[in-house]
Amino acid sequence: MEVEPGRLRLIGQVVALLANYCWVELDQLGPTGLSRLLCTRRTRLGKSGQTIAVGDRVWVDGIDWPAGRAAVAALEPRQSLLERPAVANVALVVVVVALAEPELDLLQLTRFLLTAEATGRPVQLVFSKADLVSPDEVASWCQRAAAWGYDALAVSTSSGEGMEPLLQRLAQPGIAVLCGPSGVGKSSVLNRLCPELGLRVAAVSGRLQRGRHTTRHVELFPLAPGALLADTPGFNRPRLPADPVALGPLFPEIRQRLGLGCCRFSNCLHQGDPGCAVGSDWERYPLYAQCLSDLLLDGERTGRVADSPDGSGLRRRGQGLEPRLAPGLRQLSRRRQRQQLLDGEEDGQAGTGKVTDFSRPDLAD
Ligand SMILES: Nc1nc2c(ncn2[C@@H]2O[C@H](COP(=O)(O)OP(=O)(O)O)[C@@H](O)[C@H]2O)c(=O)[nH]1
Ligand SMILES: [Mg+2]
Ligand SMILES: [Zn+2]
Structure with missing residues (x-):
């Protein structure tokens, strides 16, 4: 192959994203035996609107071997994308929630499961801190999850319970991502699975019993040959999909029921x-x-217009569109919405499309 040394292009995978730089693990070793390069991003990637996420397959050039530096020149098409935290080419999304400390919040868990389902990839539910509740309680949670459509694993990094089955599930080729609220033990799980990493873990602190944020950015770690595991910074309120009709199929219960019969209206x-x-x-x-x-209220607030009010379960009231819900639920929703505004918009961190946003630590606490 005839290439100018400076123009050499090599392919690799983005394993970590930091502010304006990313670490790329090359598929092959370079002449100095180096396989990991600290890369800047070429401006034309930005202009074409392409952003880089951890897990992306990228071509790098302008390689400076002695300095271990290069630039990302091009992005390969993605197979899948976990939106927040942004991880590309995910093979398995692992949603981790604690059975206690912090107390399990079903709505929050559901939002995490929805984000995971939106990738279209298999989802593994993990109940962590199994040592903090009784075996009966563990069994009951697993049964409930099974009825939702998830074959959950209960684990404890303290007692080691469930860690072997989890390792077997994760040590498959491709990228698995640990996501879930902060403080549930994601970094602890990764540390237990790859003890040589020595990741930082923080004590659950404060009145909200959330973990302090020690995982600052998404990073991929080798778990087994060909298997990578991503630890992600905790955040506490994942987004919902923009389109109300797209919400239903993200629930396995709804997918299962729609497999048995159709609703009268396709946009039901x-x-x-x-x-x-x-x-x-x-x-x-x-x-x-x-x-x-x-999501309908969020859409209203952000000026997004929900389409086809007729037959779609929406009805007009004044200028806005409202879901047809029991009054009690509507009330709860308004209260939640006000609370969100008071909480300072945890969600507002996401989705600006800038590369640097992907590596932002959670600011929710
Ligand atoms: N009792 C108990 N505590 C755990 C377990 N796993 C993690 N923790 C604690 O939970 C806190 C948060 O852990 P961390 O791994 O930082 O959570 P992350 O924010 O999800 O990464 C730390 O104090 C851990 O020691 C577990 O299996 N049992
Ligand atoms: Mg962590
Ligand atoms: Zn229906």
């Missing part, structure tokens, strides 16, 4: 209307209704 929002095949006789139905209500 499954709110108990006649001709709806989904019904409300499943545990997470109120959470579905809550998420739907939240």
Whole structure:
């Protein structure tokens, strides 16, 4: 191959993203035996609107071997994308929630599961800190999760319970991502699986019993040959999809029911209307209704217009569109919305499309 030394292009994978730089692990060793380069981003990547995420396959050039530096010149198409935290080419999304400390919040768990489902990739639910509750409670949570459609694993990094089955699940080729609220033990799990890493772990602190943020950015760690595991910074309120019709299929319960029969209207929002095949006789139905209500209200606030009010489960009231929900749920939703505004918009950190945002630590605490 005839290439100018300075123009040599090599392919690799983004393993960490820091402010304006990223670390790229090359598929092959360089002449100095180096395989990891600190790379800047070429401006034309930015101008074409392309952003880099951890997990992206990229071409680098302008390699300065002695300094271990290069520039990302091009991005390969992605197979999948976990939106927040941004991780590309994910093979498995692992949603981790603690059975205690912090107390399990079903709505928050559901939002994490929705973000995970939105990748279209398999989702593994993990209940952590199993040592803090009784074996009966652990079994009962696993049963509930099974009814939602998840084959959950209960683990404890303190007692070691469940760690071997988790390792087996994760040590598959490709990228697995640990995501979930802060303080649930994601970094502890990674440390237990790869003890040589010595990641920072913080004590759960403060009145909210959330963990302090010690994981500052998304990073991929080798777990087994070909298997990479990403630890992610905790954040506490993942976003919902923008389109209300897209929400339903992110619930395995709804997918399963739609597999057995169709709703009368293709844009059905499954709110108990006649001709709806989904019904409300499943545990997470109120959470579905809550998420739907939240996303419709979010859409209103951000000026997003929900389409086709007729037959879509929306009705007009004044200028806005409202979901057809029980008054109690509506009330709860308004309260939640006000609370969000008071909380200072945890969600406002995401989705600006800038590369630097991907590496932002969680500011929620
Ligand atoms: N009791 C108990 N505590 C744990 C377990 N795993 C982690 N922790 C504690 O939970 C806190 C938060 O852990 P960390 O790994 O930083 O959580 P992350 O924010 O999800 O990465 C730390 O004080 C850990 O020692 C566990 O299995 N059992
Ligand atoms: Mg962490
Ligand atoms: Zn329906």
